[in-house]
Amino acid sequence: MSQRVVLITGALTGIGRAAALGFARAGHAVVISGRHEETGEALAAELRDLGAEAAFIRADVRREAEVAGLVDQVVARFGRLDAAINNAGTEGRPGPVTEQDAESYAATFDTNVLGTLLSMKHELRVMLARGSGSIVNISSTYGHDGAGGASVYSASKHAVEGLTRSAAIEVAATGVRVNAVAPGPTDTGMLDRFTGTAERKAGLTAGVPMRRVGEPGEIANAILFLASDQASFTTGQVLSVDGGKSAA
Template sequence: MSKQVILVTGALTGIGRAAALGFAKAGSTVVISGRHEEAGHALVAELRETGADAAFIHADVRREEEIANLVDRVVERFGRLDAAVNNAGTAGRPGPVTEQSAESYAATFDTNVLGTLLSMKHELRVMQAQRAGSIVNISSTYGHGGAAGASVYAASKHAVEGLTKSAALEAAASGVRVNAVAPGPTDTGMLDRFTGNPERRAGLVWGLPLRRVGNPDEVANAIVFLASDRSSFTTGQILSVDGGKSAA
């Protein structure tokens, strides 16, 4: 994987940050994007400490012009785009279906679904012309099961998985692979916001066969694998990294 050019959206915290560091340690050139300049430049400095070439480009995945510009700038600076991780996402507003609104639906789907669609659109524009590349979308175990109290989030991740499989079929003839990683409960700020209190967090842990939440680095390892040539015969797949949750 040495010297691959990797783009990670939503890279400033949690799983995205862990993935960016994982790629950097593997010797790749890493371009990170997000909406917060100060945090972005701080992470670039950390990535460069590993010896990797790294850059930050501001982008909001909900805005197509910003995503198109992001991908164009990666290619302009580094000459190609070998892999992309579409991690930008939001938990939305937790609560039952009866408490959701058009606004809460749109806020979640605009980031999780539209953002993934627009990112893939412009990543594939480059990768299909190269006739090579790998895209890894970030789903959730809620993407292939229901979730009481997280209905809109679960629906958005169902959509991400459908987009992943459809894009994989469309891109395969060009030599481009598209997969997704579906994390279970992982020790991130999003999990803290979703659970809201230690009791709900403990309940999630109790339901996992491994009896613990995941570490972002454990999810990042799966992402780095799917982006690499070591998974060259894998496309259209959803890889669960969930402590056994989906097997129970």
């Protein structure tokens, strides 16, 4: 695909970072966002070393004014927004339903669901005006499968997939596409925090037919595909990248 201006939220670690590197290597202008300025500026410098135009803009996706400002700054600096990857997310507080409360619910849903909703709202604001664009939300295989010990996280990712499909239908005739990628267990800090121990991580890995966890770059490859013209007739879809987990 020709050069595009790509915005990635939650871009500083894991899948978001891998996607930023992937888009930069493909020659696109990349705007990365997150809450940690020093880490963000370091990654932006790394992207520029790869030859890409790159910028870091600090924003908290839970706060609408910051999300609106983020999108406006992208357009002010680069003139347009072609693709947006809504990756900002949290695993919340793992544990059974009986250990959850309003605080753990809000902490998870405010980032994973409200953050995705606000991001799409303002990304669509500028994409619809141009009549083109691609949004890729990041879900999880837990977004369409149940998961003991991950009830609130699973529910939040079900919501992300519902938002994805609803938005895709709403804008399908406008030239803007909305899809999601649902990673299986992926070798990130979030997975380490979620499993807590090497034994639990090994147990989760054993449930993947390919008998390994994914690498962030493998998830990024799917994100780049959905954002590209190669997926021009694809919208409202949730692409599982999970080593066969959802087929088992």
